[in-house]
Amino acid sequence: MLILGIETATMQVGCAIGGHEGVLASVHSAKGKRHAEQLVPSIQFACEQARVELSEIGLVAVDVGPGLFTGLRVGVATAKALAFSLRLPMIGVPSLDLLAFPVRFSNRLIVTAVDARRGELYYACYRQVPGGVQRVTDHQVGSPDDLASELLASGEEVLLVGDGAQRYQEAFEGMAKVELVDTGNSHPSAAALVELAHARALREDFERPDAIEPLYLRRPDAEINWSTRDGR
Amino acid sequence: MLGIETSCDETAAACVRGGTQVMSSVVSSQVDLHARYGGVVPEIASRAHSELIIPVTARALLEAGIDGADVDAVAATTGPGLIGALLVGVSAAKALALAWDVPFVSVNHLEAHLYAGFLEEPELRFPLVVLLVSGGHTMLVLVEGHGRYRLLGQTLVDAAGEAFDKVARFLGLGYPGGPAIDAAAMVGDPEAIRFPRSMLDDGLDFSFSGLKTSVVNHVRSHPQVSTEDVAASFQQAVVDVLVAKARRAAREVGAVALALGGGVAANSLLREQFLGACAEDGLHAFLPSRQMCTDNAAMIAAAGWYRLEREGPTPLDCGADPNQRLSIVP
Numbered sequence: 001m002l003i004l005g006i007e008t009a010t011m012q013v014g015c016a017i018g019g020h021e022g023v024l025a026s027v028h029s030a031k032g033k034r035h036a037e038q039l040v041p042s043i044q045f046a047c048e049q050a051r052v053e054l055s056e057i058g059l060v061a062v063d064v065g066p067g068l069f070t071g072l073r074v075g076v077a078t079a080k081a082l083a084f085s086l087r088l089p090m091i092g093v094p095s096l097d098l099l100a101f102p103v104r105f106s107n108r109l110i111v112t113a114v115d116a117r118r119g120e121l122y123y124a125c126y127r128q129v130p131g132g133v134q135r136v137t138d139h140q141v142g143s144p145d146d147l148a149s150e151l152l153a154s155g156e157e158v159l160l161v162g163d164g165a166q167r168y169q170e171a172f173e174g175m176a177k178v179e180l181v182d183t184g185n186s187h188p189s190a191a192a193l194v195e196l197a198h199a200r201a202l203r204e205d206f207e208r209p210d211a212i213e214p215l216y217l218r219r220p221d222a223e224i225n226w227s228t229r230d231g232r
Numbered sequence: 233m234l235g236i237e238t239s240c241d242e243t244a245a246a247c248v249r250g251g252t253q254v255m256s257s258v259v260s261s262q263v264d265l266h267a268r269y270g271g272v273v274p275e276i277a278s279r280a281h282s283e284l285i286i287p288v289t290a291r292a293l294l295e296a297g298i299d300g301a302d303v304d305a306v307a308a309t310t311g312p313g314l315i316g317a318l319l320v321g322v323s324a325a326k327a328l329a330l331a332w333d334v335p336f337v338s339v340n341h342l343e344a345h346l347y348a349g350f351l352e353e354p355e356l357r358f359p360l361v362v363l364l365v366s367g368g369h370t371m372l373v374l375v376e377g378h379g380r381y382r383l384l385g386q387t388l389v390d391a392a393g394e395a396f397d398k399v400a401r402f403l404g405l406g407y408p409g410g411p412a413i414d415a416a417a418m419v420g421d422p423e424a425i426r427f428p429r430s431m432l433d434d435g436l437d438f439s440f441s442g443l444k445t446s447v448v449n450h451v452r453s454h455p456q457v458s459t460e461d462v463a464a465s466f467q468q469a470v471v472d473v474l475v476a477k478a479r480r481a482a483r484e485v486g487a488v489a490l491a492l493g494g495g496v497a498a499n500s501l502l503r504e505q506f507l508g509a510c511a512e513d514g515l516h517a518f519l520p521s522r523q524m525c526t527d528n529a530a531m532i533a534a535a536g537w538y539r540l541e542r543e544g545p546t547p548l549d550c551g552a553d554p555n556q557r558l559s560i561v562p
């Protein structure tokens with residue numbers, strides 16, 4: 001089964017095609033937050049590079065975040081429209097998993113962090129397991145200092161990955177047990193998306209397209225202000 | 233043509249044949265989601281569009297009795313509107329066009345409102361003057377032919393729809409303001425209070441901010457005044473200005489027809505007086521049904537159809553522009 005993977009959770013626009021033969025093509029660009037402009041042309045380019053027609057695709061996988069709301073909605077709307085029109089099943093994978101998977105060959109605690117804007121991060125912790133990684137905490141939202149003190153308290157050797165970790169690297173400087181992975185891996189990988197979706201597809205672990213929505217983790221401000229005003 | 237509209241708080245999809253024949257028009261309004269905030273909250277709107285876009289599109293195809301394979305082109309609103317909301321519709325529309333291997337067409341939301349009048353009455357007449365009144369816009373546009381527009385006048389500060397919303401909120405009539413004022417005005421006396429007709433004799437531009445202030449001042453100084461009378465008198469003042477300027481515009485440019493479009497065009501008094509004015513002046517009146525005045529995707533499909541004929545498909549690297557303007561002929 002050929003899988004089309006769509007990834008737009010950060011500044012990057014990513015798209016990959018692959019299946020049991022591995023990843024056939026992957027396209028990433030991270031310039032200027034132009035998700036809506038770049039995504040469809042990236043899909044066309046990936047199809048050309050992989051020498052695959054869109055009609056040969058059997059599954060649409062999408063990064064559901066957490067991440068930039070607008071980027072995520074572009075990715076999710078595109079993925080759902082493709083799945084709807086091509087009558088394909090879907091699989092949604094969290095952005096933080098896609099950051100952890102490429103650095104799985106480590107015995108350290110893997111911590112992935114995406115920029116959440118407003119001085120905060122979305123983050124989660126992972127451990128290596130046979131064939132991949134397993135998330136060992138919930139997805140969380142917090143300041144870089146929150147994360148730094150959690151890591152310090154754990155006392156573990158940590159591999160820290162993601163554009164959020166890069167952006168706030170001074171918060172983790174001088175932490176002897178924390179290694180910040182360099183920029184090459186700082187955006188979620190569309191290739192990892194295809195690989196992880198493939199593993200799930202083998203178990204027929206599909207999702208109903210209407211159940212796939214971005215993982216926001218934050219309520220809209222207006223809603224929060226409204227509840228606060230009512231003392232709820 | 234499949235049309236998709238997500239510029240504000242309605243998720244809409246429609247199938248239209250040949251630019252005029254509406255096969256289906258599905259509109260899912262988010263009014264209830266925004267009502268308690270007294271206005272559209274962009275983030276809430278974007279989230280709702282994301283959930284609704286595929287079900288609404290599927291419904292439009294089903295009601296039209298067609299399959300994706302029968303769609304010849306996909307049109308979507310690319311602006312003006314709320315950026316996060318627009319991007320959901322544009323992304324979905326481009327993906328559908330890619331999957332079905334058909335052209336994608338970018339549509340300007342304002343241009344689409346100009347086309348709403350033709351949906352129910354395909355015999356076009358040019359030159360035509362359109363009075364476009366909505367929450368975000370109040371403008372008079374001369375349509376010389378397909379794709380040939382001249383801006384004759386527009387709102388300088390508040391749009392008419394905005395004035396309706398603000399006055400309704402001030403009077404405690406709720407949200408959205410247009411239907412609330414319309415309903416209250418039915419049982420009020422439009423001549424009870426003589427509110428100013430702003431800039432009535434001054435060119436073809438509009439301004440409703442002075443009127444809004446007079447309403448507030450009047451109610452503050454007359455606390456016992458009937459809310460229905462205020463609503464009716466306010467509405468009468470707005471409609472008088474809109475109709476008078478539309479007539480004058482039509483006369484000045486020698487138009488043969490006058491059309492109404494935009495959400496405020498659903499207002500009962502405006503519709504009545506618009507028809508009366510056209511009859512008196514011997515102008516052909518294009519008065520879309522209420523569903524076609526408010527935001528919908530049939531008008532997007534119609535505008536898209538003519539645009540595709542004129543300019544061909546829009547490249548798939550197109551995005552959305554929250555401030556997109558109506559392209560005006562020089």
Ligand SMILES: [Zn+2]
Nearest residue numbers: 366494495527
């Ligand atoms: Zn509109």
